[in-house]
Amino acid sequence: MSAKTMKSLQQDKETYFTASQSQLIWARFKKQRAAMIAAGVLVFIIVIGILAPALSPYDPTIAGRDRDYLNGAPQIPQFCDKNGCSLRPFIHGVERTRSAETNFRWVEEPNEDIRHYIAFFVEGSEFDLFGVIPMDTHLFGLQGDEKMIHLFGTDSAGKDIFSRTLHAIFTSLQIGTLGVLISFVLALIIGGVSGYYGGRLDSVIQMVTDAVRTIPAIPLVMSVAAFVPTEWTSEQRFFMIAIILGLIGWPTLARRVRTHLLTERNQEYVLAAQLCGASSPHIIRRHLLPSFTSYIIVDLVISFPYMVLTETGLSFIGLGLKDPVNSLGVMLQNVTKADVLLNYQWYFIPVLFFVALVMAFVFVGDGLRDAADPYSDSKK
Amino acid sequence: MLQFGRFALMRAAMAFITLLIVSFVVFSLMELVPGDCAERYLSYKQTQGVAISIADIESERVRLGLDRPFITRWSTWVVGAFQGDFGDSCILRVNIADLLGAKFWISLAIAMSSLLLAYSIAVPVGIIAASSRNAVLNNSLRIFSYLGLAMPNFLLALMIMLVATVYFGETLTGLFSAEYRDADWSWAKFVDLLKHAWLPIFILGWSATAFALQTVRALMSDEIGKLYVTAAKARGLYGAKLLWRYPARHALAPIVNSLGFDLNRVFNELPIVALILTLSEAGSLLIDALAKSNDQQLAGAIIFLLTASIVTLNFLTDILLAIMDPRIRKSILR
Numbered sequence A: 001m002s003a004k005t006m007k008s009l010q011q012d013k014e015t016y017f018t019a020s021q022s023q024l025i026w027a028r029f030k031k032q033r034a035a036m037i038a039a040g041v042l043v044f045i046i047v048i049g050i051l052a053p054a055l056s057p058y059d060p061t062i063a064g065r066d067r068d069y070l071n072g073a074p075q076i077p078q079f080c081d082k083n084g085c086s087l088r089p090f091i092h093g094v095e096r097t098r099s100a101e102t103n104f105r106w107v108e109e110p111n112e113d114i115r116h117y118i119a120f121f122v123e124g125s126e127f128d129l130f131g132v133i134p135m136d137t138h139l140f141g142l143q144g145d146e147k148m149i150h151l152f153g154t155d156s157a158g159k160d161i162f163s164r165t166l167h168a169i170f171t172s173l174q175i176g177t178l179g180v181l182i183s184f185v186l187a188l189i190i191g192g193v194s195g196y197y198g199g200r201l202d203s204v205i206q207m208v209t210d211a212v213r214t215i216p217a218i219p220l221v222m223s224v225a226a227f228v229p230t231e232w233t234s235e236q237r238f239f240m241i242a243i244i245l246g247l248i249g250w251p252t253l254a255r256r257v258r259t260h261l262l263t264e265r266n267q268e269y270v271l272a273a274q275l276c277g278a279s280s281p282h283i284i285r286r287h288l289l290p291s292f293t294s295y296i297i298v299d300l301v302i303s304f305p306y307m308v309l310t311e312t313g314l315s316f317i318g319l320g321l322k323d324p325v326n327s328l329g330v331m332l333q334n335v336t337k338a339d340v341l342l343n344y345q346w347y348f349i350p351v352l353f354f355v356a357l358v359m360a361f362v363f364v365g366d367g368l369r370d371a372a373d374p375y376s377d378s379k380k
Numbered sequence B: 001m002l003q004f005g006r007f008a009l010m011r012a013a014m015a016f017i018t019l020l021i022v023s024f025v026v027f028s029l030m031e032l033v034p035g036d037c038a039e040r041y042l043s044y045k046q047t048q049g050v051a052i053s054i055a056d057i058e059s060e061r062v063r064l065g066l067d068r069p070f071i072t073r074w075s076t077w078v079v080g081a082f083q084g085d086f087g088d089s090c091i092l093r094v095n096i097a098d099l100l101g102a103k104f105w106i107s108l109a110i111a112m113s114s115l116l117l118a119y120s121i122a123v124p125v126g127i128i129a130a131s132s133r134n135a136v137l138n139n140s141l142r143i144f145s146y147l148g149l150a151m152p153n154f155l156l157a158l159m160i161m162l163v164a165t166v167y168f169g170e171t172l173t174g175l176f177s178a179e180y181r182d183a184d185w186s187w188a189k190f191v192d193l194l195k196h197a198w199l200p201i202f203i204l205g206w207s208a209t210a211f212a213l214q215t216v217r218a219l220m221s222d223e224i225g226k227l228y229v230t231a232a233k234a235r236g237l238y239g240a241k242l243l244w245r246y247p248a249r250h251a252l253a254p255i256v257n258s259l260g261f262d263l264n265r266v267f268n269e270l271p272i273v274a275l276i277l278t279l280s281e282a283g284s285l286l287i288d289a290l291a292k293s294n295d296q297q298l299a300g301a302i303i304f305l306l307t308a309s310i311v312t313l314n315f316l317t318d319i320l321l322a323i324m325d326p327r328i329r330k331s332i333l334r
Helices: A003-018 A021-030 A033-050 A161-197 A199-214 A217-226 A234-265 A268-275 A280-316 A338-343 A345-372 B002-032 B037-047 B054-064 B070-082 B096-131 B135-150 B153-168 B187-224 B227-234 B239-245 B247-276 B282-292 B296-324 B326-331
Strands: A078-081 A084-097 A107-129 A133-142
Touching (some): A021 A033, A033 A161, A161 A199, A161 A234, A161 A280, A199 A234, A199 B247, A217 A234, A268 A280, A345 B153, B070 B296, B096 B187, B096 B296, B153 B247, B187 B247, B247 B296
8 A cells, every 4th residue: 555545544534523413413414315305305395485486487386376267277388389399388279168068167278379489588477585575576477467477387276386396395394494483492491490300300391391292192182273263363373373383393302302311410521521511502502402303303304294284184174384385285275076086186296295295304314313323234 | 920910000000090191181171172161152153143141151150160170171081081071162063082982993993903904024035135145125115114114194085086086087085885874783884884985994004014014024034034033044944933942033023012103003093084075984073073063062073082992902912912911010119
């Protein structure tokens, strides 16, 4: 072995031993293919969610409805048709008819002779990007204002399902984040007190936590959510649901915080710090907290999809978010009708995005958990 | 034997205390919601055209005992609850025990059968997956598990309904055929129930299977690498006999313990699945009680019953484990 490689080996070792915990986790995380792919998907979906107003062609509320295309089928952009090809994607015009033959339901008939070309960066309805930057440019749309494009079709009010899906992703991310944060703060306080003081207080808190954990959360949440006054605004409902989600999530997290604290509290490095004369707040802040933040972050990521799913379930049965707010649950509210099941299956397209979102979170969470566990290499 | 008795007694006491705490939490929540039973009932009466005054509400409160202090009402409620008496429903004015009756048992039966289904699939498949090095099998099981986790039961129910309606023209909903709905229990009614119940059982069992499969596999692959398994192999044991006699016995103990949590999860999914499949059992009654009539008395009773069945199951699995494993019944008496 040459001196050069020896030196680089030495350097490798040095970087390994002096690496911070987050660097180590990242190094282990990078090795897992599935988790890396999932992380890519996750970042993609999050970016979509944040940029939803700019990426979606129309306003997701009733203001952006298409009066002439209720319950309309998805329109897939094409490059070629019987009249030849075009470099710019286009959709065909649609004519609607209704007669005794169709049972007086509107039936769309594409007219292949009319082309509507898709334009990029078109001006449309106004919105605030990131809530602050006023804009009116949308990524794509149709030229002119009289016709609209609906990639995923429209619902019974004529709202664009594609736009609604993108906004719903953002809503889910928001509510998940809020719920996770609330449960995290609660868990940190309750678990922290329980773990740091230990003894009898710990036993009592654990007993209550265990009891609360045995109550099935969703029925409990339903009973609380049902008593939310109907005249509340959608923002109030939104925060209420987030708080409820946070309130269900804390027992599991609190337990983890407590376990970490209990094990770390008796480690030698804490004793060493105590012998050096460090105060309790100093020990908690500089030694105990950093020792398990990575685990807590992993726990937060893992609990995120359950928040999203709970919100979806609640909104679906009509006890969660309500109409002007878009979320998957709100969008799915009417799909159990036979009419929808038989005729308008595109109502289900958003489901795919949500399964992808939840799967991505589960995979990333699993990958992070393995990466944060210093013994995961030796296990395999 | 004496030791075992003490263990069982201890566990029973712990279960009882847990239930007390649960009842307190549930009861307080039901108290916190705006409006009480008297107001609800009388406001309902008002919609029927009866003029109601403040004095009427007050006298109704006194009649229902709502004017007594919180702790007194809670203790009366708890004493009643442990005897299976939950008082009258706020709005329907029927005894809750009569109203729930069979519906609760059907819910419990559906939940338990879905757990049974989940474990009768997960245990053998998990053991096989852990002991085989077949990459295709392992990866497809992994994907199935993740799908089970990511696809909430109600979405699965929706998808099944979608496929059933589009391709078979049937909606597969309900729990009884029309002619048996109000009939007395009989063999024919039971068979009819089974014909309808397989779908909710399957849907509820789906994610439970995914969870259980992951746990069985993880526990089993931990055990399989241990020295005592190698030693048994060296003595000439192999195949299924080896797996069942040594690693499986150790790996399955924590699984028995997790049954209570799985029941909890199933109960979480039950109301929403019930709503989609229009089942008429406790879960959907809960939604009725909440979404349509704000009946806190009924809601509290249902949540208490669900939790009580979870606590009971936890107690039973603890006892079962202690019978199987003497180390556990000693652990509590340190």
